[in-house]
Amino acid sequence: MDGILLVDKPEGITSNYLVQKIKKHIKEKKVGHTGTLDFAATGLMIITVGKATRLTEYFQGLDKEYITTGELGKITDTYDRQGKIIEEKKCSITEKQLIEAVKSFIKTYPQMPPPYSSKRIRGKRAYQLAKKGIDVQLKPKEVTIYSIEILKIDLPFFTIKVHCSSGTYIRSLIKEIGDSLDCGAYVYSLRRTKVGKFSVENSLTLDQLLKMTKKEIESKLISLRDALYFLPEIILDPGFDERFLKGQRFKVPYQLKGTVKVLDKNGLFLGIGDVKENSILQPVKVFN
Structure with missing residues (x-):
């Protein structure tokens, strides 16, 4: 499982407790969150699962x-x-x-x-x-x-x-x-009601989540590509995708600068890159 879950944290538990309950239920090694809520607070938490736990920093800058x-x-x-x-x-x-x-x-x-x-x-x-x-x-x-x-x-x-x-x-x-x-x-x-464009209205309560099967929860998972909606994306031709995965720098035919999400021709998420001067793509986080 790789992606994010939108969960409505109940009052009276810590953010870490929420993560541990979910982690135990879905039996995944890597589960995290992108920003705490106080013990007495309720509302939207973005739960990262699998490879998404490596992308926490990109969600933390979203408006609330x-x-x-x-x-x-x-x-x-x-x-x-x-x-x-x-x-x-x-x-x-x-x-x-x-x-x-x-x-x-x-x-x-x-x-x-x-x-x-x-x-x-x-x-x-x-x-x-x-x-x-x-x-x-x-x-x-x-x-x-x-x-x-x-x-x-x-x-x-x-x-x-x-x-x-x-x-x-x-x-x-x-x-x-x-x-x-x-x-x-x-x-x-x-109560936190939104993080970026993600809304608590589209979230699962903890009780709902704990009653779902792993397959049902997986169907609620937002993919890495969709979760990073706020980053521009570039699509690499065959051969260049392999170079990216090997951490190599190369020129791309995009008039962009800064942080981008990188996909292959089939829409598979390859990772995060940084487009520098002269359209040079520098791999930052690679997902093999």
Whole structure:
């Protein structure tokens, strides 16, 4: 089995637990994912199977969409419902003020990750250090919020749909919205609805997947070629496909530059290449 599965992660399990359950059920050695979801979060995870586990980095840069509910007036140490309340504030604001604050975050800006995150610091995850009471020195990362749709306001709660760049922390966004109103806020619930063009609407729940046979699951697998829809593709003539598989560089008749997926004449996925100056194709990842 080689390809990706779209799976709807339930609340109350880790992303790694989800992967291990699937791996055990389908009896495949190589199973992974392209980006974690918090323990309390639900929604779309891209599960990589077989050769697709070597392509994780190409999926990680895709835009994301989330639906999240925040509660104003409280701040937790994890920025979500799983954490301890460390501060409470009176929050006397109007719906109009909230709407203006939310809309002000449709921009590109340096965002500070939450102290409880999967960011690595000196070889350790930030959340591992934070749990031990160690002060976590994180650096801001530039993120882009492309759009925010306000779905519901029932103060002190508000629900929004966020379309954002890869690397955006929704927990940080909700806290930032709260801080801009001098209220503070934390994530009450979080659901990832899209990764690139992949939607949770087309995913399998974990319960559904665990009731399926391996053959049934294989029919739901998205091929490597289709999974990498966001990369331009080049097709190699016979002879050149063998050269590519041997790691050789050569000129291709394509006016492209950068990362491409490489196929043979029959549409078989051969790997990832990098088209350089003068249309020279450099093999990057080869799949024999």
